[in-house]
Amino acid sequence: MNPNKALWEKGDFTRIAASMRESGEALVGALGITAGMKVLDLGCGDGTTALPAARLGADVLGVDIARNLVDAGNKRSQDEGLTNCRFQEGDATNLTELADHSFDLVVSVFGAMFAPKPFDVAKEMVRVSRPGGRIVMGNWIPNDPTLVAQILKISSAYSPPPPEGFISPMTWGIEGNVIERFAAAGVPAGKISFSRDTYTFNAPVAPAAYLADFRNYYGPTMNAFAAAEQSGKAADLQQELEALFERQNKSGATGVTSIPATFLRVTVDR
Numbered sequence: 001m002n003p004n005k006a007l008w009e010k011g012d013f014t015r016i017a018a019s020m021r022e023s024g025e026a027l028v029g030a031l032g033i034t035a036g037m038k039v040l041d042l043g044c045g046d047g048t049t050a051l052p053a054a055r056l057g058a059d060v061l062g063v064d065i066a067r068n069l070v071d072a073g074n075k076r077s078q079d080e081g082l083t084n085c086r087f088q089e090g091d092a093t094n095l096t097e098l099a100d101h102s103f104d105l106v107v108s109v110f111g112a113m114f115a116p117k118p119f120d121v122a123k124e125m126v127r128v129s130r131p132g133g134r135i136v137m138g139n140w141i142p143n144d145p146t147l148v149a150q151i152l153k154i155s156s157a158y159s160p161p162p163p164e165g166f167i168s169p170m171t172w173g174i175e176g177n178v179i180e181r182f183a184a185a186g187v188p189a190g191k192i193s194f195s196r197d198t199y200t201f202n203a204p205v206a207p208a209a210y211l212a213d214f215r216n217y218y219g220p221t222m223n224a225f226a227a228a229e230q231s232g233k234a235a236d237l238q239q240e241l242e243a244l245f246e247r248q249n250k251s252g253a254t255g256v257t258s259i260p261a262t263f264l265r266v267t268v269d270r
């Protein structure tokens, strides 16, 4: 089994995605989406950004490597009665089932960054987007002090070293790497712009209970706990993450978590 696919199918990202809906909708609302626009959401999960794009009238295809998330996306779309939004399985490194230049907009919010072979991913995003169209990525930033970058950093400290040749997904949060990958796909640096943006994770539970969702359902954190249990360090990992979630929580209300996290927004004009 492809380890990238196994990682995301092992957990249930819908449990985390539920806390990301407001920011997903806000991000999509600012993309200038119009009725009939052809949108690809790559690494779409259960549709946090795909569904809002469809509500704006776009013709949306969500592609994700995890079968369970594709099924969850199709269910959400059907439950809402959206006939212009469907989900299918696919790998961002090799989108064989998608034709060249077939999308006006390719969106990938914390999605394609998790695929291996980043140069292949950039090449595929460029290939399937039409000249004159756009690619928009949201990528977590290495060493950023906010939530997700810190979860991934802490988790990796408790995990076994990655295999030889592994390229960290976090390198998609470094402007120079992004430019290099799109340059190799034929896009000059002048067509790429960057900005810092914020995603807010909102959950109707206290930070410790919210952390439990990551421990039980978020692939990278699940793997870190599995490794930490083997080395007898699970309690240390729990403590570090609990402190992080408490520190980052900006909600003043008891039993509510609200955590803003900074990401790099990449816009590629095709």
Ligand SMILES: C[S@@+](CC[C@H](N)C(=O)[O-])C[C@H]1O[C@@H](n2cnc3c(N)ncnc32)[C@H](O)[C@@H]1O
Pocket: 004, 008, 009, 013, 017, 020, 024, 042, 043, 044, 045, 046, 047, 048, 049, 063, 064, 065, 066, 069, 090, 091, 092, 093, 108, 109, 110, 111, 112, 114, 115, 116
């Ligand atoms: C952090 S989740 C984000 C999901 C969604 N974009 C959202 O904002 O809720 C990362 C997603 O990328 C997907 N993914 C990871 N590697 C992939 C690949 N090679 N091709 C397609 N999707 C991939 C995972 O299955 C998962 O749904």
